[in-house]
Amino acid sequence: MIEQTKPYQELKTFDFIYRKFTQDIDEEELVWHRDREDREVTVIGDTDWQFQLEDTIPQQLQNTIFIAKDTYHRLIKGTGDLDLKILEF
Secondary structure (H helix, E strand, O other): OEEOOOOOEEEEOOOOEEEEEOOOOOHHHOOOEOOOOOEEEEEEOOOOOEEEEOOOOOEEOOOEEEEOOOOOEEEEOOOOOEEEEEEEO
16 A cells, blocks of 8 residues: 555555655655654665754664654654654564
8 A cells, every 4th residue: 555645655565664855855755753653764866865853863774773652753854755664573
């Protein structure tokens, strides 16, 4: 199932969620938010997009990051598309 109401395209499988943020996204759509589950987010490919946790400086999105549930965070737009693989637990 591909969801189009969010600022990303999403494909859910039995194990993972795949998300694509396209380069033409409006930066205002990348808002601070919290998730209801712990997440392990893996970047697919190389990117210059950044990730920021509340009260920290932005960091380059590389490899896999852990986001604890109820932790405010956001993405910062880079160039090109951003592809992510997400595991919720």
